[in-house]
Amino acid sequence: MTLLKMIFISCLIFSCMDTVKQADAAAKNQDLLYRAKCAACHKVYPPQKYTYQKFQIYVTRYGKALSDEERRKLLDYLKENAKKEEMPQ
Ligand code: HEC
Numbered sequence: 762m763t764l765l766k767m768i769f770i771s772c773l774i775f776s777c778m779d780t781v782k783q784a785d786a787a788a789k790n791q792d793l794l795y796r797a798k799c800a801a802c803h804k805v806y807p808p809q810k811y812t813y814q815k816f817q818i819y820v821t822r823y824g825k826a827l828s829d830e831e832r833r834k835l836l837d838y839l840k841e842n843a844k845k846e847e848m849p850q
Contacts, residue, residue, distance in 0.1 A: 820839070
Protein backbone atom coordinates (compact mmCIF):
# COMPACT_ATOMS: atom_id res chain seq x y z
CA MET A 762 0.00 0.00 0.00
CA THR A 763 1.38 3.39 -0.88
CA LEU A 764 1.75 6.08 1.72
CA LEU A 765 -0.73 8.21 -0.14
CA LYS A 766 -3.35 5.48 -0.02
CA MET A 767 -2.77 5.03 3.69
CA ILE A 768 -3.23 8.73 4.28
CA PHE A 769 -6.36 8.71 2.19
CA ILE A 770 -7.83 5.79 4.11
CA SER A 771 -6.99 7.28 7.51
CA CYS A 772 -8.71 10.49 6.47
CA LEU A 773 -11.77 8.52 5.49
CA ILE A 774 -11.84 6.75 8.85
CA PHE A 775 -11.35 9.98 10.75
CA SER A 776 -14.01 11.90 8.92
CA CYS A 777 -16.33 9.00 9.47
CA MET A 778 -15.62 9.02 13.19
CA ASP A 779 -16.36 12.70 13.19
CA THR A 780 -19.78 12.08 11.68
CA VAL A 781 -20.48 9.51 14.39
CA LYS A 782 -19.40 12.01 17.04
CA GLN A 783 -21.64 14.67 15.56
CA ALA A 784 -24.58 12.28 15.54
CA ASP A 785 -23.80 11.48 19.17
CA ALA A 786 -23.72 15.15 20.06
CA ALA A 787 -27.01 15.76 18.26
CA ALA A 788 -28.65 12.91 20.15
CA LYS A 789 -27.32 14.30 23.40
CA ASN A 790 -28.69 17.75 22.60
CA GLN A 791 -32.11 16.32 21.89
CA ASP A 792 -32.00 14.38 25.12
CA LEU A 793 -31.05 17.55 27.01
CA LEU A 794 -33.83 19.48 25.31
CA TYR A 795 -36.30 16.80 26.32
CA ARG A 796 -35.07 16.87 29.91
CA ALA A 797 -35.12 20.65 30.05
CA LYS A 798 -38.57 21.11 28.55
CA CYS A 799 -40.42 18.03 29.65
CA ALA A 800 -39.22 17.30 33.14
CA ALA A 801 -39.93 20.62 34.81
CA CYS A 802 -43.23 19.47 36.29
CA HIS A 803 -42.62 15.75 36.65
CA LYS A 804 -39.84 13.22 36.42
CA VAL A 805 -38.38 12.39 33.03
CA TYR A 806 -40.69 9.87 31.47
CA PRO A 807 -38.49 7.45 29.53
CA PRO A 808 -39.40 7.84 25.85
CA GLN A 809 -39.54 4.05 25.53
CA LYS A 810 -42.47 3.90 27.94
CA TYR A 811 -45.00 5.67 25.78
CA THR A 812 -45.95 5.59 22.15
CA TYR A 813 -45.23 8.47 19.80
CA GLN A 814 -48.98 9.01 19.48
CA LYS A 815 -49.20 9.64 23.19
CA PHE A 816 -46.19 11.96 23.13
CA GLN A 817 -47.79 14.02 20.37
CA ILE A 818 -50.71 14.65 22.69
CA TYR A 819 -48.44 15.68 25.55
CA VAL A 820 -46.18 17.85 23.45
CA THR A 821 -49.30 19.69 22.29
CA ARG A 822 -50.69 19.90 25.81
CA TYR A 823 -47.55 20.95 27.65
CA GLY A 824 -45.26 22.24 24.93
CA LYS A 825 -47.03 25.51 24.18
CA ALA A 826 -43.96 27.53 25.15
CA LEU A 827 -41.70 25.69 22.69
CA SER A 828 -40.46 27.37 19.55
CA ASP A 829 -41.35 25.64 16.28
CA GLU A 830 -37.79 24.41 15.98
CA GLU A 831 -37.72 23.03 19.52
CA ARG A 832 -41.02 21.30 18.98
CA ARG A 833 -39.77 19.74 15.76
CA LYS A 834 -36.57 18.52 17.43
CA LEU A 835 -38.46 17.10 20.36
CA LEU A 836 -40.94 15.31 18.17
CA ASP A 837 -38.11 13.89 16.03
CA TYR A 838 -36.42 12.65 19.14
CA LEU A 839 -39.57 11.13 20.57
CA LYS A 840 -40.53 9.54 17.28
CA GLU A 841 -37.19 7.80 17.15
CA ASN A 842 -37.15 6.67 20.75
CA ALA A 843 -40.78 6.14 21.65
CA LYS A 844 -42.28 2.76 22.25
CA LYS A 845 -43.33 1.10 19.04
CA GLU A 846 -47.06 0.74 18.51
CA GLU A 847 -48.44 -2.42 19.99
CA MET A 848 -49.09 -4.91 17.25
CA PRO A 849 -52.65 -6.19 17.14
CA GLN A 850 -52.49 -9.88 18.01
C1 HEC B 1 -46.50 22.64 33.02
C2 HEC B 1 -46.08 21.38 33.60
C3 HEC B 1 -45.72 20.26 32.60
C4 HEC B 1 -44.80 20.30 31.60
C5 HEC B 1 -43.88 21.45 31.18
C6 HEC B 1 -44.85 18.99 30.96
N1 HEC B 1 -45.76 18.19 31.59
FE1 HEC B 1 -46.11 16.25 31.17
N2 HEC B 1 -47.56 16.21 32.58
C7 HEC B 1 -47.91 17.26 33.41
C8 HEC B 1 -49.04 16.86 34.24
C9 HEC B 1 -49.74 17.76 35.27
C10 HEC B 1 -49.35 15.53 33.88
C11 HEC B 1 -50.50 14.63 34.42
C12 HEC B 1 -51.81 15.04 33.80
C13 HEC B 1 -51.89 14.70 32.33
O1 HEC B 1 -51.83 13.50 31.97
O2 HEC B 1 -52.01 15.63 31.52
C14 HEC B 1 -48.39 15.14 32.84
C15 HEC B 1 -48.34 13.90 32.26
C16 HEC B 1 -47.49 13.53 31.25
C17 HEC B 1 -47.42 12.20 30.65
C18 HEC B 1 -48.30 10.99 31.03
C19 HEC B 1 -47.69 10.19 32.16
C20 HEC B 1 -48.56 8.98 32.48
O3 HEC B 1 -48.02 8.06 33.11
O4 HEC B 1 -49.73 8.96 32.10
C21 HEC B 1 -46.50 12.25 29.68
C22 HEC B 1 -46.08 11.10 28.75
C23 HEC B 1 -45.98 13.59 29.65
N3 HEC B 1 -46.58 14.35 30.63
C24 HEC B 1 -45.04 14.04 28.76
C25 HEC B 1 -44.59 15.34 28.70
C26 HEC B 1 -43.76 15.86 27.64
C27 HEC B 1 -43.27 15.06 26.43
C28 HEC B 1 -43.49 17.14 27.94
C29 HEC B 1 -42.66 18.15 27.12
C30 HEC B 1 -43.26 18.63 25.91
C31 HEC B 1 -44.18 17.46 29.20
N4 HEC B 1 -44.84 16.33 29.62
C32 HEC B 1 -44.10 18.67 29.85
C33 HEC B 1 -47.30 18.47 33.46
C34 HEC B 1 -46.32 18.93 32.60
